[in-house]
Amino acid sequence: MKHAPDLSRRRMLLGGAALGAGALLTACTSNEPDEPSGGGAQTVAAGSNGNAAPGEKVTIGFSAPAADHGWIAAITKNAKAQAGTYSDVEFKTVEAGGDAAAQRAALQTLIAQKPSIIVLLPHDGKELNAFGLEAMEAGIPVVNLDRAFPDPLAYRLQIKGDNYGMGVSAAHYIIEQMKAKNVASPVIGEIAGMDELELTQERSKGFTDTLTQAGFKVANRRAARFTADTGQQEAASLLQALPKMDALWNHDDDQGIGVLAAITQANRSEFIMVGGAGSLKAIQDIQADKSVLKATVTYSPSMASSAISLARLIAQNKGMSDLVELQVPKEIILASETITKENASNYLKLGF
């Protein structure tokens, strides 16, 4: 009996400690910066021509897969921000869940709300082709974002990045740098993204095709999974496999955080590194020029902003003011641009 009060006091102390820890933890969930940092991450197309003036009211329906990494998150964010700049646009978004089937279901509810136009980043272009056809037949134009429908009748506008072109741009930059440094047969490494995705294969193909033309080849290629921790692991292995390297292309700037960490951890700096996609952090790093990262080739989520503004024009039956045509074109493929120290400042606003 003598121990009972001790025990309860100990329990109370423990309980108190647990509560305190809980309160502290809850306070730790905030991600709001203390001071306003330089600009949000969203990209918004500034309207500087007549098309920006408010027109007919339109409803834009939007659907993209649940974001599992930065790029997709930036897509949704950009789309929302762009829509917000127009007083004549009502923006309706549905989360597309985990797979193509879930997205199809979500899109059905979207159709029921009778939007003027649908902007859609499908889980898989082939699997959602039928939906595109259906919506087009029902008179709702579809703007396909990045993942192409095989059937031309399934979309009104297709706007996408150029995966093959990314590889080409990265290779061009590396070839140029190697020639400038007079390296005859450089050791080139590659950290790819998720290998089972077609886009990864396209990127790698563009890269190797272009290198082959210049007589170069990839010495070692590791595939990460678009996450920083896998980027670090694969890069650590790659660095170990290539004790001396001249150039490295990493497909994705998000996983590049890990790749750069591995490079720092291994104390390596004898090579140049090219990134991919164009995240804000990568562009800032390039501008600061303190790491091996010298360039990145874009695959910008800014395409979502463009898609929304073009969708508005289509719904309002307007054309692009810089083009002679009275309608928005059917297909737009964004060029993969190369961001270097010299032009980095222009791209900061596009970084995600």
Place this chain on the structure above:
Amino acid sequence: MTAQTAPAPVKEPEHSAPEKRSWWRDDASESMRRNLGLVGVLIALIVVGIITKPDLYSDGAWVRSNIFTILELASVIGVVTVGMTFVIIGGGIDLSVGAIIALAGVWSTTLATQDLGPGGMIFCALAVGIGVGVVNGILISYGRLVAFIATLAMLVAARGLAAQLSDKQTQVSNSDFINGLAANDFLGVPVLVYILAAVVAAGWVLLNRTTFGRRTVAVGGNPEAARLAGINVKRHTLLLYALSGLCCGIAAIMLTSQANSAQAAMANLYELDAIAAAIIGGTLLSGGRGTIIGSLLGVLVFSTITNLFAINNLSTEVQNMVKGGIIVAAVLVQQVQFKSLSQFFAKNNKITTS
């Protein structure tokens, strides 16, 4: 022959039994023998490396740095596997380890936490790890959920919460201290390797030298017997999942340090790697048997394979197939050993079958 056998003294079989025992019949030696087998596999892998890449292996400095690369690659999974080994020996399974790492990593790299400095970040990671582990434990021991289901649910939920907290973004760690854990050496050995060594040593002591370890074996080997011997099986089960959570918290700091960042998708499928490593290390999936050293060797075998495939520029797909093959082979070998052992006992100790 008859002249020899005739004067042989008639021994009571019971008394002669201890002398007759050969070294491999001892249970401790049995796990030692299995571990030696794994060391053999490790050596074989390194020999393959030497044969395929003699140019690299001829450089002493490179070999040294390669050993550390393998150890660092093994460090995060290794820490997780120590916790997992306890849970499995205790008769459970924890499928949520990868998700706990992601949640702890994300929680400790929010801007609010990073403001508290490295101490705050480490506290956060450990507290989140233990907290989630305790929730797992309560669901399993007091809520009577099957471990597989409870931790599967936790896997989904914890990753969801991590995605919510991080707003699906990669959260960069700006703490030089945290990032330095993976970048810095101490006396020529990477800091992460020290952490791995410390966790493995602590795990070994905990399992083999403490009452906690003894309860773990009892609870996993025969929960009913443990209960009827007066051991509080429910509380101990809860503690096992909390321990696994703690290991995940430590691993979250290490992985954040390695990647200089944390995100909801980090530590993907670590649960499978940890379970596989524990199993090829000789941990019985049904509980009651396993060793920390065996689990460590299991992790090292996997990271050595990864390293071997990387230096030979072979694709991840082939690597995964080889890993799968090794898991099956390891379990098959153990089954054969166990069978032959029990047959041996059946033959020699007829009296036990009465």
Place this chain on the structure above:
Amino acid sequence: MTETTEDQSAEVVLRLTDVVKTFPGVRALDGVQLEVRAGEVHCLLGQNGAGKSTLIKVLAGVHRPDEGQIEWLGQDFAPANPQAAMKAGIATIYQELDLVEDLSVSENAFLGHEPRAFGFVRRGFMARHTREILGKLGHAEIPPSRLVRSLPAAGKQVVSMARALSHDARLIIMDEPSAVLAHDEVANLFRIIRGLTAQGIAVIYISHRLEEIREIGDRVTVLKDGRTTAANLPARSTPTRDLVSRMTGRTIEYVFPEPVPAVSGAEELLRVEGLTRSGEFADVSLTVHSGEIVGIAGLVGSGRSELLETIFGARRSEAGTVRMAGKVLRPGSVSAAVRAGLGMAPEERKSQALLLGEPIYRNVTLSTFSEYARAGFTNAGREIDEANRIADQLDLRPRDVRRAVRTLSGGNQQKVVVGRWLLGDTRLLLLDEPTRGVDVGARAELYQVIRDLAAQGVGVLLVSSEVPEVLGLADRVLVMREGRMVHEAPAGQIDEDTVLDLVMAGSLQVEEVTI
């Protein structure tokens, strides 16, 4: 008497002559004679351990006899496996029904021999056939497509019988079929059995309940210690005393240690009052004093093991109290019981008490290792010393306490379990079937151990289905039947016949009614 002459004319389907089956350390069957005729209900009677289960398994093809002859339908019979016995027409319905709960009635009835056509199961044919068989059994109302899970115990038994009939069985062995049934269901079972015998099918019926044997049986064979002590007695007219006397007075004399005269005024250790768990036992009260051995006699299913586990806190009581040395124990808490000085050797040694792969010393110290630990660190040296001490005290063989417990014989494993509680401050030991699976020599040793413990002042509450064991070891005997204490007497004032009679549902009274 007229019935007996009818039986004489009926064909003998099964004849066993001098059948012997030996297991290591045990002669389970030691010359069994049995004769079963077509269309009769032949009852097998005997105490636990008399060899009934082994005999059934020999007939069902699970075990092969070492010696002797089995003649089935006039031919030598040696089934290689249970399937062969089934095919030959001998079906066995075990006490634990071996049905697949998630299959339908017809799928269970034809399990393992489904009618097939071109590799597909002929479901329609199977359903039709099952319906036919169920009709024969008088249970046409059970739909063949119903899941077995959803049937009550009696229904499941009918399905088991349907399975037997689906094989065209000519002999059906029923092992205590009434144990799982309620009273009115038993009447129905008997109607089914009568229907079967009318078709010429022979039934071997095993039951502990004498009144059932009198109602349904034609002839009785009594087994004791693996031998037939009486064959083909008329079931209805043999006096109960004759039957019981042939089951008792076992020939293997156990060496029981001399009882120590009870110390008058010994401290009362355990007091159980009104302890109840519905469906298991009700309103049980008992006491155990320091240095006293109290034995509970009862059949499997009488609630005795459940009672012991409830006293120990492994099951939570619904009503009533357990007091240890005057203090009420928290219900459902083993640790509270252990702290109060209780220890238990459970019924299923391997599954409830031992870590088979772990060394002996760790099993011995399983409930005390924390006491030897310092700051959470175990003290292996001390544990081994303590285990050695126990091993010496109990004469454990082999003596090497680092060996895995798995390698020990049953008797020595039991010593490990008992030894575990000698280490702590155990003042009251609950022993559930302490000598099950233990050979004769080791039994005597265990009895001595138990007696020695009592002499040291430990109270013992012992449960056993072997009446001589209870009588030989206990100072006081309690008889339990169907969840209730029905009798209490000092050991010297009650004999085996009386206990057996009380255990078997008071058949002496039944006899008086029939006479």
